[in-house]
Amino acid sequence: MIEVQALCKDFHVHRKQEGLMGSLRALVKRETVVKHAVKAATFHVAEGEILGLVGANGAGKTTLVKMLAGIIHPSGGEARVLGHRPWERTRDFQRHIALIMGQKAQLWWDLPAADCFLLLKEIYQIPEARYRETLAFLTETLQVKGELNIQIRRLSLGERMKMELIAALLHQPRVVFLDEPTIGLDLSAQRAIRDFILYYREQHRPAMILTSHYMEDIERLCERILIIREGELVFDGPLVEVMRTHARHKVISLQLKPGAPSVNLRRLLGTGRDVEVLEEGPERIRIQAPRDEIPNLAGRLVSELQVHDLAVEEVDIATVIEGLLHARGGGQAAPEELAAPEELAAPEEVAA
């Protein structure tokens, strides 16, 4: 549904020096720098798939989404969305896509949501019966039926975001771009939006691209992610693959029996490389160690300590991705790194 081949976008940005002299100088001559916002991005998204686009601020996520939604022209490369070049903006393309921007209201501020939806019904030429049916379904599912006749500007952020979602999905798009749809929302509103996106995906099987800084959005919604760093795609693969290839450690959490004698943990752990004690208390110990050392280490700990409970946990995915985002150099992950995913083991519970 979405095919992207070596897509690039460069921006020419004016740079102005600070202060009054800088402003005066800029009136006559301005320095222009070229910013490579997206560098040769290549990927695809299939029907019914939610692709997570992860990157730091300014990494190029939104620029990529804007190109695929047809808002801006690329500097190079090619893209096809539903068989169309997005930036040509054919009516057929526009009728089947939607873009939801968490940071920018798209509905008409002074109008009640009901009036905005009626206008969108005309814009997308939605037949009356289908419009009524879809609107009833969306408002009931998102529980905003009572707020339909309130001006958009008077709604809470969460209610407004739900209205934005309804507005974007009224015409039942086949491709949906979600740019930080849960930004600024409280936890229950975030959960409601996530549940709804999953439900919508199940019902309509659209291709979706989601950008978010909230790892919970990514973990709950996306099977596959793209990691973008300074305009370059550095990882494309299943979420579990990030853990397999980039989370080289696991964490052993031990719950000791009450009154257990203290031991010299450093001596017990030996000289194993890369083993780190994250927490050491009278009843709780947490140790981070390389994946391949976990079985030996766990066995040794269970035999030497009075363990009440033991759990082996994956390192927090946000930490792994953060490490990837801020790593310097490198490029797109090597093909062998993008090999077929293996099943990620759930935290292994080992009874003492």
Add this chain to the structure above:
Amino acid sequence: MTRALRLYSHVASVEARKAMSYRADFWVNVILSFFAQLGVMWYLWQAIFATTGQATIGGWDLPAMLRYYILVILAGKLVRGQEMMAGLSQDIYDGGLSRYLLYPASYWAFKYAQHLGSLLPSLVQFLLFFLCLPLLPGGVGDFHPGAAALLMGALAMALGNLLYWLLQLPLQAVAFWADNVWSLGVLLRFISGLLGGAMLPLDLFPDSARRVLEWLPFAYLFDLPVRALMGQLDPAAWLKGMAICAGWCLALYVVSGKLWRSGERGYTGVGI
């Protein structure tokens, strides 16, 4: 075609409802703004006639001059509308254009429909004061337009409205390269007011200037509709004016289209 008409009439209707959302602003716009402008003109021209001691200036006596200004104020608001308020340049500047690029609808038609819908307060003002005009004292209300004058005036205002909107388009498209083009809008307002007859009747210009003005677009914004309403134009003169006005509309449409296509390639969709 019918579907498109239905969409754009719906857009205009939504905009008209928005214009009525804020009651106090609506009535200030309709009533106070008229009296504020009229007051300035009334006392200015009374002072000019009193100072010069002349019965007529450029063929206009004081009641006719005041009548002209009343009609210019009323027709001018219908021709100019809300100007840059809902303009392309603002959409480019703040990234508001992005949402329109997503819709399967013409951006220009959408914005023009919004522009027409936002004329509602100006239309109410026009009807209200136009009907009251014959009641004014001192010969100012000596005004009895026939059906032909009303029809020619209404059509000239409609075409003038389109012309003014199209005059703004290329200027607003400059925002693709310059971000902020507010000063160009102010310049257009001043030049069109001066050369279009909103500041003073074009009869007061020298003959040579009037001959040039005839081929510029500005005279068809205010001078043509007001003269038509006052019954000063015969059908042939009106038709010639309308033809020149339509020619300018077409030329501006073509130029704006080229600028738009070139400019939107560099649009960055800031703000999202």
